[in-house]
Amino acid sequence: MSKVPLGRSAVLCVLIVAVIAGCKSSSTNPPNPISGACPGVVKDKNGPVVCVSGGGGTPITVDPPSALVWNMKNDHVTLPDVQWISPGSPGDLKISMKTNDCLETPVCSGGHCSAKVKGGIGTGATPGSVVKRCNYGITLNGTVLDPEVVVVGCCS
Numbered sequence: 001m002s003k004v005p006l007g008r009s010a011v012l013c014v015l016i017v018a019v020i021a022g023c024k025s026s027s028t029n030p031p032n033p034i035s036g037a038c039p040g041v042v043k044d045k046n047g048p049v050v051c052v053s054g055g056g057g058t059p060i061t062v063d064p065p066s067a068l069v070w071n072m073k074n075d076h077v078t079l080p081d082v083q084w085i086s087p088g089s090p091g092d093l094k095i096s097m098k099t100n101d102c103l104e105t106p107v108c109s110g111g112h113c114s115a116k117v118k119g120g121i122g123t124g125a126t127p128g129s130v131v132k133r134c135n136y137g138i139t140l141n142g143t144v145l146d147p148e149v150v151v152v153g154c155c156s
Contacts, residue, residue, distance in 0.1 A: 038063075038085045047080035048149075053088050055140030062138065062147050070154035071122035071131050079116045082149055086111040086140055094139040102134030102151060117151060125153025 038051035048067040054060040062084075070080050082103060086093045095106035095113045106115040122131030132151040137144060 038087050050084045052086040055143040060143050060145035067149045068152050071151050072154050074155050081114045084113040091141045096137045099134040122153050129153045
């Protein structure tokens with residue numbers, strides 16, 4: 001029976017475990033692009049919450065200024081939502097899509113709007129890659145801003 005030095009066996013085991021873990025994590029856990037935060041609002045892991053402030057004569061600001069959203073949820077079936085919330089001035093929030101083949105028509109009520117990503121966008125896209133840039137308009141209490149939503153390829 002041949003003797004293999006313990007040091008080589010240990011290095012080989014560590015290398016095999018690292019390769020398996022690396023392959024497994026890269027195919028199921030792409031970088032999470034979801035960002036944005038409104039005070040007191042729980043974020044959805046699959047879709048951004050865009051915090052809208054200002055309006056009524058003061059400039060509108062959005063956080064994040066360029067919202068990232070997966071082209072589908074991790075289950076590869078369900079389409080994610082983009083949500084816009086104006087917690088400080090919950091008046092008349094409206095979203096109008098300027099890029100028609102990106103999100104469904106936004107539904108708004110008071111200071112909250114939401115829209116689903118359209119089905120079929122980015123089918124087969126590399127996880128984390130930019131699939132489409134979508135322009136939209138925000139109107140809050142009569143003041144207008146034109147930011148964007150970026151659809152990003154999800155999970156392989």
